[in-house]
Amino acid sequence: MPQIERESINFKLPKTLTSALRLAARKRETTATDLVIQGLHHILGDVPGVEASVEVRLYQLEEEFFRFKESVKESIGEDTNSYDKVRLTNVENKIEALSHQLARLEGALMQIQSSVNTLQVRSRSHSSGASRYKSGGYPYQYNSQPPQLEPLDEDKLAMRLSTNAPTVQERRETMTKKEFERWCSERDPSKRKWKYNSKDRLYHPVK
Numbered sequence: 001m002p003q004i005e006r007e008s009i010n011f012k013l014p015k016t017l018t019s020a021l022r023l024a025a026r027k028r029e030t031t032a033t034d035l036v037i038q039g040l041h042h043i044l045g046d047v048p049g050v051e052a053s054v055e056v057r058l059y060q061l062e063e064e065f066f067r068f069k070e071s072v073k074e075s076i077g078e079d080t081n082s083y084d085k086v087r088l089t090n091v092e093n094k095i096e097a098l099s100h101q102l103a104r105l106e107g108a109l110m111q112i113q114s115s116v117n118t119l120q121v122r123s124r125s126h127s128s129g130a131s132r133y134k135s136g137g138y139p140y141q142y143n144s145q146p147p148q149l150e151p152l153d154e155d156k157l158a159m160r161l162s163t164n165a166p167t168v169q170e171r172r173e174t175m176t177k178k179e180f181e182r183w184c185s186e187r188d189p190s191k192r193k194w195k196y197n198s199k200d201r202l203y204h205p206v207k
Contacts (some may be wrong), residue, residue, distance in 0.1 A: 065102060071097055088174050099159040103189045149192065151202035157194060161187040174198055181206055
C-alpha cells in the first residue's frame with residue numbers, strides 16, 4: 001500500500017473547538033488529525049491521490065443511505081390511500097433489509113481494516129527488528145488493536161437492529177440493563193450487545 005505524503009499546515013483553532021476535537025478523538029480511540037481528515041473528506045469528497053480510510057468510506061455510505069431513506073419518505077407523503085400504504089410497507093421492508101446488509105458490510109469492513117493493520121504491524125516489526133539486530137539491539141514490539149465500533153444514536157441503532165427508534169426506546173425503558181443488552185444482541189447482525197449512556201445520550205457497544 002503506497003504511502004501518502006503529508007504536509008504540515010499551521011493554523012489556529014478556537015480553544016474550545018480544539019478541546020472538543022481532542023475529546024472526540026479519545027472517545028473514538030483515534031487522533032485529532034484523523035478526525036479533521038474525515039471532516040475534509042466529507043466536505044471535499046473524493047480527492048485524486050488521497051485514499052479514504054474504511055471509516056470515511058463507511059461514513060459516506062451511511063450518509064447516502066440516510067438521504068435515500070428520507071427521500072423515499074418525502075416522495076410518498078403523509079396522505080396515502082390503502083394501496084400506497086401497502087407500497088410504503090414494502091419499501092420500508094426493503095429499507096430494513098438494506099440496513100441489515102449495511103450493518104453486515106460494516107462488520108466486514110472492520111475485519112478487513114483489522115487484517116490490514118495486522119499486516120502493516122508485522123511488516124514494520126520485521127523491518128525494524130532486522131535493523132535493531134544489526135546494531136546489536138532488540139527488535140521493537142508493536143501492538144495493534146482492531147477498530148472499535150463507535151457509539152450510535154437511537155435512530156442509527158434502530159437501523160442496525162432492523163427496527164425503529166420508538167421500539168428501541170420502549171425496550172430500554174421497560175427492560176433491565178441485562179435484558180436490553182440481550183435483546184440488542186439477538187437482533188444485532190454481529191451479535192453485539194449495546195448499552196445506553198445517559199450522559200451523552202448514545203448507545204455504546206458492550207466490550
